[in-house]
Amino acid sequence: MSKFYPYLGYEEVCQQVPIQFPPQHQPAQPGLETLMDPPPVFDDPNYIGTGKLMDKVALVTGGDSGIGRAVSIAFAKEGADVCIVYYDEHEDAQITKAYIEAQGRKCLLISGDIRDESFCRSSIEKTVSALGGLDILVNNAGVQFPQNGIENIPIEQMLFTFEVNFFGIFMMTKFAVPYLTKGSTIISTASVLAYTGNDQMIDYSSTKGAIVSFTRSMARSLVSKGIRVNAVAPGPIWTPLQPASQPADRIPTFGSNTPMRRAGQPVELAPTYVYLASNDSSYVTGQVLHVDGGASMQS
Ligand code: NAD
Ligand code: MG
Numbered sequence: 500m501s502k503f504y505p506y507l508g509y510e511e512v513c514q515q516v517p518i519q520f521p522p523q524h525q526p527a528q529p530g531l532e533t534l535m536d537p538p539p540v541f542d543d544p545n546y547i548g549t550g551k552l553m554d555k556v557a558l559v560t561g562g563d564s565g566i567g568r569a570v571s572i573a574f575a576k577e578g579a580d581v582c583i584v585y586y587d588e589h590e591d592a593q594i595t596k597a598y599i600e601a602q603g604r605k606c607l608l609i610s611g612d613i614r615d616e617s618f619c620r621s622s623i624e625k626t627v628s629a630l631g632g633l634d635i636l637v638n639n640a641g642v643q644f645p646q647n648g649i650e651n652i653p654i655e656q657m658l659f660t661f662e663v664n665f666f667g668i669f670m671m672t673k674f675a676v677p678y679l680t681k682g683s684t685i686i687s688t689a690s691v692l693a694y695t696g697n698d699q700m701i702d703y704s705s706t707k708g709a710i711v712s713f714t715r716s717m718a719r720s721l722v723s724k725g726i727r728v729n730a731v732a733p734g735p736i737w738t739p740l741q742p743a744s745q746p747a748d749r750i751p752t753f754g755s756n757t758p759m760r761r762a763g764q765p766v767e768l769a770p771t772y773v774y775l776a777s778n779d780s781s782y783v784t785g786q787v788l789h790v791d792g793g794a795s796m797q798s
Contacts (some may be wrong), residue, residue, distance in 0.1 A: 520737070520762075522747040528642050530743025532564040532591045539737045540764040541569040542598065546576060548688030551777040554577035556630040558623070560584045560671060561594035561640035565738030566688060568771040569765035570637060571595055575602040577773055579635065582607040582626040584671075586640070588695055591739075605630060613640055613667030614659075621675040633678045635776045638668040638687040638710075643703040643744045657702040664706035665713070672717060681725030686775045687714055689732040691791045707732075727784040729775045734791025738762045741771060758793030 521536050532539060554631040557574045562583035571581045573594065581599050583606065585592050592608050599606040607629050611618040627633050646652045668687055675685070690698060693707035710730060717729040735741075735754035741745045742750060754762025771790050774780050789795045 505687065519751045520753055522750050524745070524747040524750075525547060525739065525743040527566070528644075528740070528743045529561075529588055530739030530741075531584045531588055532568070532739050533594075535737075535739060535742060536664075537671075538740055539565065540567075540766045541565075542572050543766050543769075546573065546766075546770075548573075548576035548578060548602075549608065549710040550579040551779065552635070552774060554777075555579040555634040556582070556626065556632050556777065557635035557637060557669075558582040558626050558633060558675070559637040559639055560582060560667070560715065561597050561609075561690040563588050563635070565740060566733060566736060566765045566768045567637070568595045568598075569640040569769040570639070571606075572598045572602070573769035573773050574635070574776065575604040575606070577777065578604070578629045579776075580605040582609060582622070582630060583620050584609045584611070584613065584640070586610065586740075598645040603610060610692070613671065614662040616670055619667065620674045622749035623671065627678050632650075633675055634683050635681075636675045636685045637772065637776075638671055638685070640664075640667060641688065641706075641740070643700055643740060645699040645700075645703075647699065647745060649701055652702055660702045661706055661709075664703070665709045668710060668713065672713075676721070676726075679721075679724070679726050682778070683726045684719065684727065684773055684776050684780075685721075687728075687730045689714070689730045689787055691732050691734045691794045693732060693787075694789075694795050695797065715785045716786065723786055727775075727780065729780070729783060729785065730787045731768065731771050731775070732787050732789050732795065734763060734789075736765060736768065738765060752793070756797075757791065758797065761792065763790065763792055775798045
């Protein structure tokens, strides 16, 4: 059982169809996981690590909450120390840190803006000096600002979305690569929207398309060094991003238009990141794994 939240039950929460979330809205991004009702499911108490990432060092951007939190905890269960780079959600970050430390692993918290080149560089350097190296980079931080039509997307919004979702990934990867060695892995969070497109999130979908192309190019670039580069394309997942970016009346039916007729929970993403981070995926590079309730196969 979780020490911090009443555990809602992996089975119940993940199997309810359709889930109707209470309408809710948070006024700014990044959203806060502590304000969400119900809280996302980010840890499966039945998941017991088997040392797949023993003594590795991982850096997870956006690791304080949502998908990144579930990934960070699963990495710790598999034996990794984790640096979490996040914007300013200190309470969410402290909760994730406590879960990681409960696994007997170290957790370094670094708060700041990944749009800033010097912040990206220093985050990598602090991780290497505090945790003794870097083996796994998870590029997961992101924002989205739905708008009706390109005429309603301010240029500032388009630039901001690219700065966080793509330029941040480019810079984190650029500064991480000198420290990565044979067996290291890079995993980025794309989205099903890179494949389906979305008329409400034209700029956001485009950043996710860029991440797919970046993943393929970096995989080719680093393969001779024995470094593998992959991505995950989630479908609709119950995380702070949703109430912080959607109007309250869009929340109750969130995820119900997927073939599985429900949103996913962050915990359902974590094993895929463990797979891509570990030697289990030793013959996999340049790929995008779709964890989306079947959403990417919809026409
Ligand atoms: P989340 O809000 O929990 O995570 C996003 C994180 O990005 C935040 O925790 C925040 O700390 C970080 N962040 C935002 N701006 C930042 C900045 N300027 N500098 C540093 N960090 C910053 O939500 P999530 O849904 O878990 O998002 C994780 C990733 O998953 C994002 O890339 C998102 O686009 C992607 N994704 C989410 C969904 C979904 O339905 N939730 C679907 C597809 C893809
Ligand atoms: Mg957060």
